[in-house]
Amino acid sequence: MSEIIRRDPRREWIARNRLHPDNAAVLAALGVNRGGGAVSEWMGPNGVVRKDPRAIGFIGPNGVKRIDRSGLQQGGQATATTTAARDSRRTVTIDQPAFLVAVVPDLTGGRLSGHDKDLLGLARRVADADAEQPGAVVAILFGEYKGEGGGELKEQTLGEAGIDRVVHLDDEFYAGFAPEARLAALSAVEREMTPRFWLFPDSPLGGADLGRRLALRLGERAATGVWQVEADNEASLGWRCTARGAAGSLDIQRPLPRVALALAECAEPVDETRHAAEHLTLAASIPTTLSRIEDLGQVAVDPAGVALAEAEFILSGGNGVKQWDAFHHAAKVLGATEGASRVAVDDGFMARDRQVGATGTWVTARVYMAVGISGAIQHLQGIQRCDKVVAINLDPGCDIIKRADLAVIGDSTQILAALVAMVEQQRGGQRDAA
């Protein structure tokens, strides 16, 4: 099969138009032709389910047709290359949605977070439950959307996450902490579109706050900490959810209300379809409210003052650190929060509240840099939730090396000095350039 994909605009148009009499047949054909996401079952024009037995399964490496019923893999073609994976997504357009599912992603740092994508996956499940009367997923985006890549690609990311419609509110007064303005906007969306469901990520400082506000404004008793949603005919809206309660110690099963705040991994993110992500604008202007909360902006936080448990970059010193002045200097230049092993604290080089480990503080840093720390079991226990561990040590056999993602064997003082020089040089260079 050739790598070149031949496009047939007419067929693609039919494929996009779900109401076209040949839609299903064309979709099936396209699926086979493009070698991914093949459709082996579809609703025929007379309401009869049609099956294409040839579309089931795939050709194995030896040229034998194989059918995998484990559900792990659906119609993957042996000949399809991984580069084609992106193109294997089925484009879905929902023109006349039966209902709307509104999703308000966090858009942390201007991008859809993993939590957002899981939530959109959940929204898709709810919207697509009835294949005949699919709903559409409306995403309400606040603030700048940076996306991945630029232009076309950026919008494509939204579509690939499962968004049919986008309401993008990028005005300045939505920036920062502006719950009142955002709530007013959501209320306007409610008035205009009246989505069947409102879904929020239950993440602090994002959906958790806004979702609860909206629920109370709508007079709904929101389900919070939702981690599982199942179809349930007895429930008023057709769904039942399982939510965490009582500080995570309880599972509450209840009918899914209109407003739900879901945890990360509440559903699988969308990965087989691409949606239109069509931009909408609200017809009515949103009334501006007089805010009683004024955002004065982010405060510069001294990394040295950040609590160890919260710090994202920790420079930690142990028995092997010989020159503490140089160590403190390095922490300052790198902008790292200082930590220490028990021995360093016992020896009085560091304060007790800087001790990392099972008997000190359990840390969650993105980068944990252990200087002259051999890695006692209690210490390793305390850093098990760190993403990346960098170790500088003289002894290549010590335990921290086994844990480290990057270990440099050598004299810590010299290595730190070199690192400091490098960072200072880079910063200096940037300043010169600017």
Place this chain on the structure above:
Amino acid sequence: MLETLLPILIFTALALAVIGAVRRIRLWRQGRPSRVNLFKGLVALPRRYLVDLHHVVGRDKMISNTHVATAGGFVAAAVLMILVHGLGIANPLLGGLLLLASASMFVGSLFVARRRLNPPARLSKGPWMRLPKSLMAFSISVFLITLPTVGLLPEGLLEGGSSWLLALVLAGVVAWGLGEMFFGMTWGGPMKHAFAGALHLAFHRRAERFSTKKGGAGRSTGLKALNLEDEAAPLGVEKPADFTWNQLLGFDACVQCGRCEAVCPAFAAGQPLNPKKLIQDMVVGMAGGSDAAYAGSPHPSQGLGGKPVGEHAGSPHGPIVALEGKALVDADTLWSCTTCRACVEECPMMIEHVDAIVDMRRYLTLERGKTPNKGAEVLDNLIATDNPGGFDPGSRLNWAADLNLPLMADLKQVDVLLWLGDGAFDMRNQRTLRALVKVLRAAEVDFAVLGTEERDSGDVARRLGDEATFQSLAKRNIATLAQYRFLQIVTCDPHSFHVLGNEYGELGGHYVVRHHSTFIAELYDAGRLTFAPWKGGSVTYHDPCYLGRYNGEYEAPRNVLKALGIEVKEMERSGYRSRCCGGGGGAPITDIPGKQRIPDMRMNDVKESGAELVAVGCPQCTAMLEGVVDASAEVRDIAELVADALVERSADDVTGASRRTTASTTAEEVIV
């Protein structure tokens, strides 16, 4: 002239002394009431002084003899002097005795003077430096004025007109001597210790500490319970007047000899505690004023040097620890104590430092909620999970999942209840517990454990001053134990041992408790254990405070080691002078900084003994000593040493059995 002057001087001094005594007694009576049998105490005083106190003082022979000569001479001389010179009974026999007494006192005072020539750092200076001179003034002047009474000097020598000057000088010296010895005794001079000390012995708050003619253990180390039922009863000690009157009296008995200072592990580690200074601070607080007059070593401050004297002041009804700034004592001082009881053990005046410190801690914890560092967290854990680490109480027996330990809940009645302690959550101590279980099984002991029904004994909570949590834990433990029948409790944790044995009694739990070393020694003596000969290196033994000083068990662990074929290389400080590991009294939790760590010092002691292995009998000691970086010796619990040396008991094949390796016995164990 002297004949008229002397009675006036003597009786003036006596009158002043009585006034002073009344004033002093009123100071003590500021304290809270405490029920003491005054008459019985006074009757017991001579024995307490001559026997119990002498045991302690006698540890330093030189000072002991000096004190016998000086104090004995003084008491005799004072009485005779009142008779001879005060009442004018010029009996030559009495005069002769008086000469003898004053001479003995003079000889004693020479030794006192010699000690003061180049005094060690632990001794207080100040007024104490003039004491030998005052003693000499008293003894010489009494000697001289008595000479005419016995006729060794002509009666008229001091009467003549020419010698009035001599008489006047002599009268002056007599006045000096009387001033120091009589007046100073009750008005706060160094001699105060004689007056307060005698009454302190008589009205001591722990009468059980003293031996009786019938014998008596002479040991009373359990803390006294607070009455929590009575909501009006104060919780601990906020101000000096909150101590009981006999505690205040006890503080006044201090002779500032600094023996406590010399043995205090916190002081040696440079933590801000000096037991002697603390007691003197209490004396200052009782009378009101600042500590500026204190003339001994101060509380060390962080790092080197000491906290300057004169910055702290207090009054009987002012707070001891200030909410902000400084009062009489800094909170750090109280939290530095490891409750190792070395000071109490050493104190020749039998002052109860640890009781006082815990009383003050109780106030800080129960009323102010100011347990430092991890203290609050540990106490919260004890309340919520019944163990200081905050572990799931249901996982208390997880370490023994493969051991199939018999549970009290199933058996209801056994010989030995094995109390595991909180070490059951600690991976290091689980090795000790496994070893102990192996030993018990080898000796075919009928035992069981409480399993998840067991709770923390309350030791840490109580030492941190949280009496409420202690009593809650203790009462629930007592209720659990009351459901079962057992002959004795065996534990490898001396802290649980002490609390169960000595402190539950007051709350209604009376048990026979044994430390595992004691129990193993008994098993060995009964021939129920056989050991392979020791093949390891040299071994020393570290006495846990709560086993040794608190419960007097010094011999059993050594007997066990001897039975193992180990010759113990004693450290310089062992037995009742053993140095604390730093793990008691919640000290690792409150974690007051000093210039070095206590366990480091103890491992240094081990190193100096030259031993390659230090045997211990306490999970706290194990944890503290094993936490020392670059230690020269290995740390093993006695139970582990015993378990490793076990050989299968076999009457007909003793030689074969002794050759068996420990590995084979382990295999045997697995089959069991």
Place this chain on the structure above:
Amino acid sequence: MQPDLHQKQQQGIDVAVLVSIGRHPTTGRARRAEQDARGLELALAIEAELPGTRISMLHAGSQDDSSEAALRGYLGMGLESMTLLEQPEGSDAILPLVEHLAATSPQLVITGARAERGEGSGLLPYALAEHLGWPLVNSLASVEKVENGVVTLLQALPRGQRRRLKVRLPAIISVDEAAPVARQSAFGPARRATFAITTTTSEADSELAQWHLSPARKRPKRLKIVKAASARDRFKAAASKSEGKGGQVLTDVSPEQGAEAIYKLLKEEDVLR
């Protein structure tokens, strides 16, 4: 509350702290709730900064031994009394609280983000804000100052970052793990403190009663779904080691080379600012 503080009272504010009965995560015993206790700590900090500030502590719930012990846990932080809005177990706490707050009209209401028992949905502060029409700020780290009816706050952002907000009073603020840790609860003050008990009109929470509550199940771990095109790829994905765990070890490198490797990693992780 003494008359001689009258002068100072002018600058103080009325703070209401809402507390709930907590639940220890491993043993499930009643205790002071972690977040609510931090809320009270925040109130006590305001009181220390702003003399004359009056703290009133509120709890809506039933009165029994275990909940009393938990409530005394808060009182032991240094309060003389608290108000208990008594209502039967399983009642909705929002209405009585709204009524009480509307009647007493404090300037600042502090709550924890969510309860450790029951539904624990964290909706309560929002419900109060909606009913009372007051602004609400969540995830508070500290209160910087209170001046002329405006409070300046620091809101916690992830990774120890902070955002400064100005809020007009009266307002509701909720605290979570970023607020300062609550002080130790002392036994003596806890035992002496008194309860002012008010019976309230209460409605049973009928909706909650219909839900199915069970101890939390462990959530299934998300499996890494292998989108392999061929059987060979799938086999390889299943058989290969899950992401080589062992990190890179640089031996015999010059300090500069080592530093460069570290620098690269720090850049990649974007922790250098």
